[in-house]
Amino acid sequence: MYSEKITAEHCEQIEKRLGIKLHRYTPAQSHELTDYLGKLHAEGKLVDGSGRYVNPSYAEFIRNETILFQQDFFYALRYMKIMMDGVEGGGIGYFNPWESQKILLDRICALEEQNQDYFKKGYPCDGILICDNKGGRQLGHTMISRAISMHRFIGWPYTRCLAASVDEDKVLELYDRDKLIIESLPFFLKPASWGQQGGGYDKKGEHIHIEGLGSKILYQQSKQQSGLGTGRQFDVSHLTELSSWPYPRMVEVDFLPTLPQNPYTFCLFETTPLGRGNWWHEFSERVRKKKMPRWTYMYIPFYAEPKKYRRHPPEGWAPSEQTLQMAWKVHQTSPEFIGKAVTLTREQLYWWETSFQEALENNSLNMFLSNYSYTPEMSFQATTYSAINPEVMEWMRSTTVDGYAYEVEGL
Secondary structure, X not given: OOOHHHHHHXXXXXXXXXXXXXXXXXXXXXXXXXXXXXXHHHOOOOEOOOOOEOOHHHHHHHHHHHHHHHHOHHHHHHHOEEEOOHHHOOOEEEOOOOHHXXXXXXXXXXXXXXXXXXXXXXXOOOOEEEEEEEEOOOOOHHHHHHHHHHHHHHHOOOOEEEEEEOOHHHHHXXXXXXXXXXXXXXXXXXXXXXXXXXXXXXXXXXXXXXXOOOOEXXXXXXXXXXXXXXXXXXXXXEEEOHHHOOOOHHHHXXXXXXXXXXXXXXXXXXXXXXXOOOHXXXXXXXXXXXXXXXXXXXXXXXXXXXXXXXXXXXOOOOOOHHXXXXXXXXXXXXXXXXXXXXXXXXXXXXXXXXXXXXXXXXXXXXXXXXXXXXXXXXXOOOOOOOOOOHHHHHHHHHHOOOOOOOOXXXX
């Protein structure tokens, strides 16, 4: 589904069982053929009077794309339309993962392979549960979660989904993203009863249920009085803005028991931090220190997506000593967080230096460092004034080095 290796195994089994050969079209070919068949379908020219396709190749293409949509999440992305980020010009377009999103997807692939290995050996499976501590805003992880949820919701019948956020406005944003994906699917991937009278239940910002498909998605918010998912189980779930939840303990008390031990249970907790010593700080650090065995920790720094957080420097500009210290720290720590050593560009350095100075002058440096951090430690800033100036704290963090063992001779 996510791992190329596992997807290939599953598709090979389907090919043997059905006696067919699946073909992987390019996205452009898929879109061209889909548009053509969509026009025939709208004009009533796709099938004859007996309900058979007028051309057998049409049926073969639809079967091919339906199978690959279900079995291969990355193939399915070509059919998902989303609201494009401003850095890409805005508007609506097809999903094309960023570098920052691929980091999360790589982690999901690795966890799927681990779960499948355990499943084949008959071991209990924890599922794909990720605690995502974000060091930057708008890096696309919310969109990845919505795409995964809709892929499972549409592609796999009787899937139970939950989406939750801090308040009604944030929940409606998740709902709107989901509806856009569903509405934009071609006719042969869209659930047969979608949009029909009696075809299901769709209440804005609360739930979607499609008759015949059997899948359900529930939308909830942190301020509701009833428990979060109490009395239910969820195959796919996504909780956002967790650092801002007023009663976050409900997550552990009410929600965690709803996650079944299954290789394909998926759950993502994601947020940028807000303060120190609160629930998100404590929970994410427990996961990071491997005290929550079912969960996997990840931290995504602000520089993970190279298209974002850049500014063109004026001619003759040279980074300050403090900015160079930050760049050195990024180079040292980036292999742990994104899998490779990163040397920041001049545009990234200039963005950091000018944004840092702006926050310093606005007396909001702690919030800037929390929203655009490059280490987990930096992401957790005090929300009140500290005895130590945030600028001093930042200098101390950027100049620290890892300890190393040594021996004293002559004793």
